[in-house]
Amino acid sequence: MQQIEMEKYFEPAAAEEKWYHFWSDKGYFKAHRDPNKTPYTIMIPPPNITGKLHIGHALTMTLQDITIRMKRMQGYSALWLPGTDHASIATEAKIVEMLRKEGVSKEDLGREGFLRRAWDWKKEYGGTIIKQLKKLGSSCDWDRERFTLDEGLSNAVQKVFIDMYNEGLIYRGERLVNWCPCCHTSISDAEVEYEEEQGHLWYIRYDAPDKSYSVEVATTRPETMLGDTAVAVNPKDERFAHMIGKTVVVPIVNREIPIIADPFVEMEFGTGAVKITPAHDFNDFAAGKKFGLEIIKVIDEDGKMLPLVPKYAGQDILTARAGIVEELKELGNLTKIEPYMHKVGKCYRCHNTVEPLVSKQWFVKMETLAKPAIEVVKNKEIKIIPERDEKVYYHWMENIQDWCVSRQLWWGHRIPAYYCTKCGAIHVGESMPTHTCSCGNNTWVQDDDTLDTWFSSALWPFSTLGWPEKTEDLSYFYPTSTLITGRDILFFWVARMIFSALKQTGKVPFKTVAMHGLVRDALGRKMSKSLNNGVDPLEVISEFGADALRFSLVQGLNLETDIKYSKDKLTVAKAFINKLWNSAKFVFGAIADTDFKSCDPQKLQPEDKWMITKLNEIITSVTAELEKFEYGLALQKLYDFFWNDFCSTYIEMVKPRLMDEGVETKTEAAHTLYRVMKAVLLLLNPFLPFVTEELYSKLPDGHDKPLIITDWPTANAEKYPEDFENIELLKYFITSIRNVRVNMNIQPNRKTTLIFVTTSKGDFIRTVAPILKKLAFAKDVIIQPTKDGIPVNAIAVESLAASAYIPFEDLVDVAAEIERLNTEKAKYQEMIARVERQLANEQFVSKAPKEKVDEQRQKLADYQKLLSATDERLAMLKK
């Protein structure tokens, strides 16, 4: 046993710097197309280049890193491909904001100038997030890093667009789309978030041209009435039956519009009549199509009123609304105002209210794409974890609308569509057409718009590997193995990758999707700037280290629910890492002088065999949990194994053998310590890569490989059931004795006593007597077959296979021991009564399986035995 010179604590900063460079320089993150290995591929969910690392990234990256590190150690050719997303709308907004501060608008710069600035911006900030990802210890293959606006990926995007257009899967149409007046672009359905808002329901009376009848409508948006082209009622509604087909006049604009009947109108809501504004409401737009109604735009792309009524022209919506309500009041057409809670669509990027607007946009036709995408999940070619999310996925896919993919932005993949400047004919192709249009004109102009950023990320799993080129990477690493990402982008990204991959490559993009929840604060609230409750992972790393951050994120994690995160978890993490450090220091000292070659398996002691049994169990179960993406459970099990089984139990049991003179099984103890310690470092490495690598490098066994590329441990077939049971008994015995000592308030705490043991397992107790001496504070352990000669004044600790008697000497009084024994007795009596009641129940005895009944009978016998032993002690003491 040596004293090892080691730092008192693990110092994360230095180790992180050292090991990350080491791994990276040695090329351990790099994946090779090794024909003798099986590929295992994970594609990073590419973070935005606008991004600063937040706790959500830290979680996703940690989970991916855990999986890829395990797979690498298991001998797969493990590729974790990193990269970033240009994030068109988010990035463009940031750049516009930056320009605004300079007093320049994007129009001032023009498209070219703006894009130059955007690329400058990307160069400056795009690398930031990558640097931060590295701080977490992420073992990505950085040589394969991609960006969604790379040349290769852009080619893929262009090819997909052109091919799909030629197949009729992409079309241009004038339709109602969600428009964000703030970002000044259309957005897809998925990009709209609905939020509850307190509003009003305004009741407006529309009169007949001759005032002989009237109809009242209810609306939350009175300003859109300027564009009303009908009033709809339910055909079954008798109140309005006589009016159907007649007309009413829209106040203010004095437009005569028809009253139409359609079953979509809810009779119970509002007045039962609804005004139809096809230009600004999805429902109304559909009705307008159906009934051939005129579409009259009221609001423009800036969210300002069009000059339908001159005095409102150019006003913003809320101003115009107030004016129109006032005017209706004056006209006497406003009949009622009710407060009303309703959902309002907001842009997921800027959170401003979205305006449905009619405009010409490009769409992806979803129907034919959705079907196979549903099929591959149904037939398990893709497995979604947790499984229940499959239902969410089906529901979305089955009800999917066409995907609006054009964006009125400059930062992104420009749509490869060209229009004849004379007749507007469309040409879709790789470059500006050189031919003459059928109308005789030969000047063309490219579409100004770019594609939805998700259009390019939908191709990520294969475009990053070189598709559409038939690259070696693509054929080796694709389809990828697992996608690990947040549940929030199931529709944005996961679903779209699935149908895109099937369409473009004919293969699934990945075989498994594991989705985790959102990281919330300790109270379960979303982390937000306004609440200032965010946790900055970079601060955590500088204060506690990346390992501690990773530990704290995985601790208590499950994939079903959101994660409640608080810095308290770091306390546990820090303590654990410290314990690991110190136990390693001890083990290194214990094995320093050991010649493992002289280790004799025959000389393994019961506690060694117990430990080996436990080790085999933990290797199996941790591996299984990780394969199931049960990161939290895997870590929990490792924690318990390491802290309780290894440190508290095994190391403590083995200390006498290591330190006492003249012990013959020192080598076997040392070897077992080494074996378990090494396995612990291996199993913990995916979770805590830095501290484990650091410790492994200090492990004095002359290994030549760093931990990161060492083989993942596998359980072997060693089985020692008898030794295992015996040690379990010993543990129970020790705990009971300690318990009694505390209860009897033995002073001083460490005072040793004689322990008499009566047992049927004399040989075993004799073997472990040194352990008993140390852990049960025995001065000496006297083993005898019967109770003869044991002092009457002794504390008794009864168990089924062995009983211990601790002589009082002058430490405790008889009365206290009698009281304690009476408590024990009462406990046994209660147990016996319970079991007897059950066995007296004929229904139980006749209907329960025989093993269960026998089990209870055995239990009854055991309790009776313990009770009589207790009674015997009481009788003796009372004498």
Added chain:
RNA sequence: GGGUGUGUAGCUCAGGUGGUUAGAGCGUUACGUUGACAUCGUAAAGGUCGCAAGUUCGAGUCUUGCCACACCCACCA
């Protein structure tokens, strides 16, 4: 309105196919500081398993209903 979850100790979470003393860590309390670690040790207290019915010899576990919370979806203007 529909869907999907969640609800177990003060807190964070475990609890295959129902089996009778419901577990762990943190926190709390008491005692302690012993050969790696006070970022430690020994022990204790702490739970009518959201509520109510039902199925069963037996329910934290299965069924139904309800309550609370969360998330997702949806065209009640």
